[in-house]
Amino acid sequence: MNTCYIACALDAVLDFTPDETDFVxxxxxxxxxxxxxxxxxxxxxxxxxxxxxxxxxxxxxxxPVQKDxxxxxxxxxxALSRGYxxxxxxxxxxxxxxxxIAIISTACMHAEAGVDIAxxxxxxxxxxxxxxxVSFDEGAKGRISVFSHTDKSFGVYExxxxxxxxxxTLDNKTSLGSGNSFKGAASExxxxxxxxxxxxxxxxxxxxLTRG
Numbered sequence: 087m088n089t090c091y092i093a094c095a096l097d098a099v100l101d102f103t104p105d106e107t108d109f110v111x112x113x114x115x116x117x118x119x120x121x122x123x124x125x126x127x128x129x130x131x132x133x134x135x136x137x138x139x140x141x142x143x144x145x146x147x148x149x150p151v152q153k154d155x156x157x158x159x160x161x162x163x164x165a166l167s168r169g170y171x172x173x174x175x176x177x178x179x180x181x182x183x184x185x186x187i188a189i190i191s192t193a194c195m196h197a198e199a200g201v202d203i204a205x206x207x208x209x210x211x212x213x214x215x216x217x218x219x220v221s222f223d224e225g226a227k228g229r230i231s232v233f234s235h236t237d238k239s240f241g242v243y244e245x246x247x248x249x250x251x252x253x254x255t256l257d258n259k260t261s262l263g264s265g266n267s268f269k270g271a272a273s274e275x276x277x278x279x280x281x282x283x284x285x286x287x288x289x290x291x292x293x294x295l296t297r298g
Contacts, residue, residue, distance in 0.1 A: 087202070090170035092161045093119045094189070098177035099208055100125050101288075109170055113161040117143075119177055131164055132157035156185060159192045162203075172202040179205050179212065190283070194235045198281050204291065211291040213284055218298060219276035220284070222246075222268065226294040230286040232256070232263035232275060239280025246273030256280075 090109045091102050093116035100123045104110050112120045114132030121127065130143060133151045149160060158178050165173050173196075178189045190212065193203045197214035204213040214235070232244060234256040244251040248267040256263060268290070275284060 087172045088170060089172045089174060090165035090168070092116065092158065092165065092173065092175045092178075093125070094158050094161075094175060094178040095119075096177035096179075096181045098206070099123075100176055102174065102176075109165065109168060111161045111164060113157040116157075116161075116177055129164060131160050156188050156192070158185070158189045162192060162196060166196070166201070171200065173204075175203070175205050176207075179207050190235075194281055194283065202297075206288065209287060210285060211288050213291065214281060215275070215277060215284065215297075216281040217277060217279060219243075219274060220298075221272065221274045221296045222290060223294045223296075224270055224272050226268045226273065226286075226290040227270075228268060228287050228290065230266050230268060230284065230290070232266065233283045233285075234258045234263075234280055235283050236280040239277050239282055241276070241278025242280070242282070243274065243276040245275075246271045256282075 088107045090111065091104060092111045092113055093100060094113045095115035098119060104126055110126050110128045112127055112130040114134055117127060117130045129145045131147045133149045135151050162173060179186050189205060193205060194214055196203050198216045204211050235258060237258055239256045242251050242254045242256045248269050
């Protein structure tokens with residue numbers, strides 16, 4: 087599946103190499119992060135309150151500072167308008183807490199609509215499943231945490247992990263899903279009705295995960 091990569095304002099290790107069918111967006115200061123790491127830039131969007139307006143780049147869309155969406159949310163809309171339903175976002179979690187909450191909420195909304203979307207920091211990934219499941223092979227290691235984004239997620243199963251759940255109703259007002267671990271066995275996370283946020287390492291996400 088073709089991928090849209092979005093770089094946001096926070097410094098991040100951009101460990102991706104886009105091919106000719108992929109698309110790369112810099113959200114405001116994310117443009118500078120891309121250029122500093124010699125990454126291709128296909129589009130820059132934002133209000134440029136945290137960086138200077140790029141000069142000499144044709145594909146720039148400037149928005150007013152007083153607007154209803156964050157630059158990251160706007161970048162996601164541009165990705166979707168170009169038909170990209172696999173989106174990887176760097177440099178968006180951490181920093182200002184309100185911006186982190188905003189991008190998580192936005193990403194969950196699009197995940198519920200079927201978009202394969204993930205937020206990536208230096209070592210970890212936050213991704214989402216809605217009325218579906220993911221499996222990890224026995225090579226997955228380290229921590230994994232599972233939270234409900236919907237008020238309640240019904241029929242939650244966690245199999246093959248250190249702590250398991252069986253047809254559990256997980257609400258969004260508990261820390262129950264935090265701090266689980268892989269134990270060197272194949273594992274599975276499933277939700278019958280609801281949206282889960284799953285936090286684990288980039289290695290587990292990139293190399294040991296299967297959807298569906």
